[in-house]
Amino acid sequence: MHKVKAKGILSASNGMNLYRGCTHGCIYCDSRSKCYQMDHDFEDIEVKENAPELLADALSRKRKKCMIGTGSMTDPYLHLEQHLRLTRRCIEIIGQMGFGLSILTKSTGILRDLDLLKQIHQRSKCVVQMTLTTFDEELCKVLEPGVSTTRERVEALKIFRDNGIPTVVWLCPFLPFINDTEENIRGLLDYCVEAKVKGILCYGIGLTLRDGNREYFYQKLDQHFPGLKEKYMAAYRNAYELVSPNHEPLMKLVRDTCRENDILFDMDQIWNYLCEFDQTSEQLTFDDFW
Numbered sequence: 001m002h003k004v005k006a007k008g009i010l011s012a013s014n015g016m017n018l019y020r021g022c023t024h025g026c027i028y029c030d031s032r033s034k035c036y037q038m039d040h041d042f043e044d045i046e047v048k049e050n051a052p053e054l055l056a057d058a059l060s061r062k063r064k065k066c067m068i069g070t071g072s073m074t075d076p077y078l079h080l081e082q083h084l085r086l087t088r089r090c091i092e093i094i095g096q097m098g099f100g101l102s103i104l105t106k107s108t109g110i111l112r113d114l115d116l117l118k119q120i121h122q123r124s125k126c127v128v129q130m131t132l133t134t135f136d137e138e139l140c141k142v143l144e145p146g147v148s149t150t151r152e153r154v155e156a157l158k159i160f161r162d163n164g165i166p167t168v169v170w171l172c173p174f175l176p177f178i179n180d181t182e183e184n185i186r187g188l189l190d191y192c193v194e195a196k197v198k199g200i201l202c203y204g205i206g207l208t209l210r211d212g213n214r215e216y217f218y219q220k221l222d223q224h225f226p227g228l229k230e231k232y233m234a235a236y237r238n239a240y241e242l243v244s245p246n247h248e249p250l251m252k253l254v255r256d257t258c259r260e261n262d263i264l265f266d267m268d269q270i271w272n273y274l275c276e277f278d279q280t281s282e283q284l285t286f287d288d289f290w
């Protein structure tokens with residue numbers, strides 16, 4: 001871990017990453033790709049130690065309240081968040097200043113901040129997003145070794161359901177010849193129905209690979225699935241998008257399940273839902289929040 005003083009914290013679309021790099025070890029992680037020009041080891045986490053001050057300043061200069069997003073490039077609940085509490089401090093600021101929050105994670109570490117997320121949602125809007133890829137718990141531990149298992153994540157989703165906090169699930173990626181099966185997708189969809197998720201984001205049955213994450217992924221295939229790298233190379237060469245041979249029927253399964261259970265599936269609708277912030281919501285004051 002190394003600390004830096006960041007120059008800014010919010011992107012043009014009001015997203016933020018408090019850390020850079022990740023210790024969760026997902027074998028397919030796109031954030032490892034060279035195009036992101038990380039100048040340190042992926043597991044040597046960059047900590048933006050002045051993020052809370054930058055965030056408070058950025059929010060104070062906004063003319064309108066809006067949703068603030070986090071979790072796109074790294075998980076906000078890395079192992080070191082347990083003692084650094086950077087994510088928690090930023091959520092506190094978002095709540096105190098009356099903004100909404102959309103947060104994406106694979107870690108049940110988020111439950112530590114349930115009190116703050118509930119307060120935000122009672123006053124304005126909070127949406128928790130979780131990624132699910134693998135129904136089989138043992139396979140999940142191979143593909144995503146450093147983070148909560150699928151079953152643990154689903155238990156967290158149910159806790160959010162019971163506390164009235166809406167959830168959106170990312171179903172992706174699906175690794176050809178590994179977890180791109182009907183059994184896997186059905187298992188995950190059943191979990192989503194059980195947890196009464198608001199929406200499911202699924203761009204397709206497959207994964208993306210590019211320089212940086214491809215090398216790491218192939219190294220892990222050699223380690224855990226001997227012979228499979230060669231099958232990938234024969235099927236996809238150096239393609240960026242690796243679409244599963246089962247893409248069509250499995251996408252139909254996802255769409256049909258969403259329709260039958262009133263789960264949002266349309267990408268635009270879900271993104272609108274994640275971004276929309278009702279200005280008429282009761283606004284927080286500092287005293288209300290505490």
Ligand code: SF4
Pocket residue numbers: 021022023024025026028029030031073074075106147
């Ligand atoms: S949790 Fe996200 S950022 Fe971290 S290794 Fe997994 S895919 Fe990459």
